[in-house]
Amino acid sequence: MNCTRRNFLIGGSTTLFLSGYFPKISFASMKKKNLIIISLRGGMDGLTAVPVIGDKRLKKLRKKLILEDVLKLNSDFGLHPKLEIFYKLWEKNQAAFVHATNIPYTGRSHFDGQNLMETGAHIPYKEKTGWLGRGLLASNIIGQGLAISLPMPLLLRGVPQNNNFFPSPDFVETKLIDQIYSEFKGEHNELIKSTLDTIRQRPLSMQIATDSDDRKKLALEAAKQLKDQSGPRVAVFDLDGFDTHTAQGGVDGAHADELEEVNEIVTILNENLGKAFDNTLILTLTEFGRTIKQNGGYGTEHGYGSAILMAGGLLKKSQVYTDWPGLKKKELFEGRDLNSTIDSRAVYNSAMAVCFNQDPEYLRKEVFWGDELTDLSQELFKI
């Protein structure tokens, strides 16, 4: 059990505090399952991360973006060489990919798209909560979400008492927060007040005074928290920079740099979760894929279908799960983008069902308004 601000202050009498804030599961009888989401903002190019092998048309359309040294997954698909941890895990049945998938959004705007990838809705800015937040709430998992970023991502909103952290330059006296806490009154201060509640209950270990640019430390701390049986069950990482309109490159370009960051996070999580990695599922999230054809700046434009990168011991097996739509002009979405044949939300709904021990049908109704989403738990995950 981590020491929290609150019980640190009252000095040892932790039970008092514990009784109110922990979910109704017995830690001894059930292993905690972790769900980790890595948001890839800007539009991750599924065809760069998980390229199709030997497609002549793609080679012709992407002359300056050709990938060499692709890691071969199977006869149809390869893996970007910077995603080497996924390749290692693939060999242990702990990595898999869903391809030609996206949220049902075709508008090609980053901001609308990111809003929808987080809310899971159909109309931008209409929903104020994220699908993950709603999933946690519907599963009665309160106060167990952790965001590895300064702001609280929309994805996690909808369930109270989520935490976020990012190493800060110095520590803050607990007394200070306690002193001003009672000053926050009235409806218009509710949000700040409940956030102060979360701060007061968080483990002291979460205040790391270090250089906040150090992504490794962040992933390391997240792994430490997730490994703890009583720690958070859900973590959200936020990466950006996938919007490679220019100099997208192949093995070494701008897109490769971003994939390298994903690789680094997953590597650290894998190394530091230890046995808990077996009870973990890591999934990526993006707002859209990119055009098949390179543009004027040797980059790509906003597209539609992309891929989901997955890792963790809760995966059923290593596979590229897809209903491949093809890359011929008439097979493309609007003649320019990889199509999406799998609603990404079906993957996320099934993942939540597995990690939160819920009926996917129940979550589909509670979280996604009963939208038609195929249950993929059997195909993708260990149940």
Next chain:
Amino acid sequence: MSLKFYRRVAFGLSPNDKQDKDPLSWALSQLNSIPDLLWPGTIPTEKELRKKYGEWVYGDREVLRKKFKNDKHAYKKAKDELRIKTGERYFELNEHAIRHYQTRHSTQPVFERFWLFWGNHFAISEKDFLAEFSTGPYQREIIRPNMVKTFEEMVLSVTTSWCMIHHLDNSESFGPNSKKGMEWRETINENHARELLELHTVSPNAGYTQEDVIQLAYIMTGWSHKWSRKNLETGDVWFDQEMHQKGDKIVLGVKYKNDAKRELAKVIHDLVTHPICIKFISTKLCRHFITDEPTQEMISPVIEAWNRSNGSLTEIHKAVITQAYKYNETTHKFHPPEIWLMQLSRMFDLSIPLSAEKMNYAFKSKPTSKQRQLSWILREIGNSPYRAKQPNGWSDFEIDWVSPELLLRRFWFASIELPILVKSENNSHDFILACLKNNFEDYENMASLIHQFRFGTSDKDLGRKYGVICNLPGVLKV
């Protein structure tokens, strides 16, 4: 009228600022002219800094990488020297100083609040070396002079500015049927066209299609930086006819006849006079100054002012301020970290930014930690102004700024960093009380919360006092 109006539309009152008998007139009178930039230190021009940008990328890309292609360490060393020589690690710090000095000392603080607003509406996000060399001067030379003109003039200036064109890749956009497009088999880059519609003018509410984006991108082809071997991408913006898509274009149902460089001004005219554009931006302005979810009733007078004045920004600003005044007592608005910092700086007479003499940079060694201080604070409180992650800039919604970590950063700043910034002559408890009285009706309650620390003057004691008062509900919000 409560004192919070001075923070709602400006930065609060410094010990030297006086309350005005007629706060609304006080605020409105600040919007007619562009106040001078007050920073006594160096204020480089956009062109000068673009030249430095060019020297940096040319030196690195064309010279050093080739020269040291087999020696990583020598390359790193030479690159660091080039950084110092071109001020690559310095100019952004200087820009933050110019900006914060302005909000701290301006006699037209209300104007400065609009300056921040427009700079963020037409945001330049973190890309290449823009934050280092270009975003600051863009704020000063493109945004600022247009603030007493029309919205249309502002959009046209922004759209053809080097900084925005580089930011949104328009130099990489070729008309597929243009001379260069055909020769080099190049095509459009939609990025700039899409954001011109989505973020800068009509917003997705206008219901444009992918085809509209493509057609607008065609109109915009040719607006690019003039490339040369020496300048690389840092040449002046011009209209390159050989990149321009030939033929008529149709955007949002309006036909634009093949008219080369004149097409852009025509389409911008139609976009900025679109009712949905006017509503979108009026709403955004009200959101910034009044409340996160402004009502139709709040927004309507701003739209009316817009229509009446054909988009005169001065008239639009006045309507916004009038509404902010009207709803001052009945609404709440949470301030993002940078505005909060600016207000603390003004209300408590903090010593930020560093003095102009001390900011002076000799191009001989790395900037000192003192010179980096303000920029470091901005980054740590989560709001480094010229490094928004995406072209939609920084959010104006409370929910995006309230997370455990972001709030903790404010506690950290107020209780640990701020005491270092208190001037020695302002150490006394009475000084704090006077500042509170100057800015808050409920100053007595605020004072009672720090009464127990009244005898302390060490940094730690000051931290306990400022840590509390700077994070009270009425300070985080108006």
